[in-house]
Amino acid sequence: MTELDRVIHEPARLRIVALLAGVEEADFLWLLRESALTKGNLSSHVARLEEAGYVAVEKSFRGKIPLTLLRLTDAGRSAFGGYKRAMKAVLGKG
Amino acid sequence: MTELDRVIHEPARLRIVALLAGVEEADFLWLLRESALTKGNLSSHVARLEEAGYVAVEKSFRGKIPLTLLRLTDAGRSAFGGYKRAMKAVLGKG
DNA sequence: TAGCGAGGTTTGTGATGCAAACCAGTCTAC
DNA sequence: GTAGACTGGTTTGCATCACAAACCTCGCTA
Numbered sequence: 001m002t003e004l005d006r007v008i009h010e011p012a013r014l015r016i017v018a019l020l021a022g023v024e025e026a027d028f029l030w031l032l033r034e035s036a037l038t039k040g041n042l043s044s045h046v047a048r049l050e051e052a053g054y055v056a057v058e059k060s061f062r063g064k065i066p067l068t069l070l071r072l073t074d075a076g077r078s079a080f081g082g083y084k085r086a087m088k089a090v091l092g093k094g
Numbered sequence: 095m096t097e098l099d100r101v102i103h104e105p106a107r108l109r110i111v112a113l114l115a116g117v118e119e120a121d122f123l124w125l126l127r128e129s130a131l132t133k134g135n136l137s138s139h140v141a142r143l144e145e146a147g148y149v150a151v152e153k154s155f156r157g158k159i160p161l162t163l164l165r166l167t168d169a170g171r172s173a174f175g176g177y178k179r180a181m182k183a184v185l186g187k188g
Numbered sequence: 189t190a191g192c193g194a195g196g197t198t199t200g201t202g203a204t205g206c207a208a209a210c211c212a213g214t215c216t217a218c
Numbered sequence: 219g220t221a222g223a224c225t226g227g228t229t230t231g232c233a234t235c236a237c238a239a240a241c242c243t244c245g246c247t248a
Binding site: 010012037038041044045048064065066 | 204205207209212213214
């Protein structure tokens with residue numbers, strides 16, 4: 001039985017991961033717009049993905065304004081790849 | 095933004111729905127074996143799917159032994175179709 | 189009549205997704 | 219120099235829910 005990674009499976013995080021998979025790096029506000037999540041949800045989901053080792057979070061400043069950069073780690077890319085495979089296997093059946 | 099149906103999205107229920115999509119009708123014990131869920135989980139997830147109108151539950155007897163037959167309703171099939179489309183859209187991006 | 193298995197359902201609880209409240213720093217108006 | 223509003227987030231509180239374990243009912247067996 002192919003297991004689905006719960007961390008990625010959650011729709012909000014799936015969206016985040018899918019968005020990050022398409023780019024090299026993204027900032028918080030770009031993700032906020034693209035994902036259509038609230039700040040709170042985005043923040044906590046990103047925290048969860050970081051905790052899982054799937055995204056790297058880099059906080060810096062653009063001038064005087066805080067800037068948070070996010071990118072998928074290798075583990076994150078690989079987990080997403082596995083997730084896609086597992087999902088296709090399940091959907092293939094139906 | 096394509097929304098993912100939460101009722102179907104849950105992995106246990108996704109498995110149930112995918113299994114039911116492949117057959118005309120199934121009994122509880124067949125699903126129990128195929129899904130590798132516990133009786134309790136299968137029972138409650140089936141109840142949730144019934145409540146959502148996605149599966150029809152028909153209780154009868156095979157001789158003196160209770161027999162529960164499950165099948166996907168039209169709404170269930172259509173929801174599963176929509177789910178697959180939405181999921182492919184998300185995975186396509188990544 | 190005690191025990192056992194089939195076929196399920198109900199209960200308890202820990203995790204968690206979401207929204208709203210909060211916070212620290214910056215900029216503008218006055 | 220300070221009141222207010224905005225930016226860029228984080229923390230808190232609640233309500234939901236998935237899972238496992240306990241429970242239930244009926245029939246069979248010895």
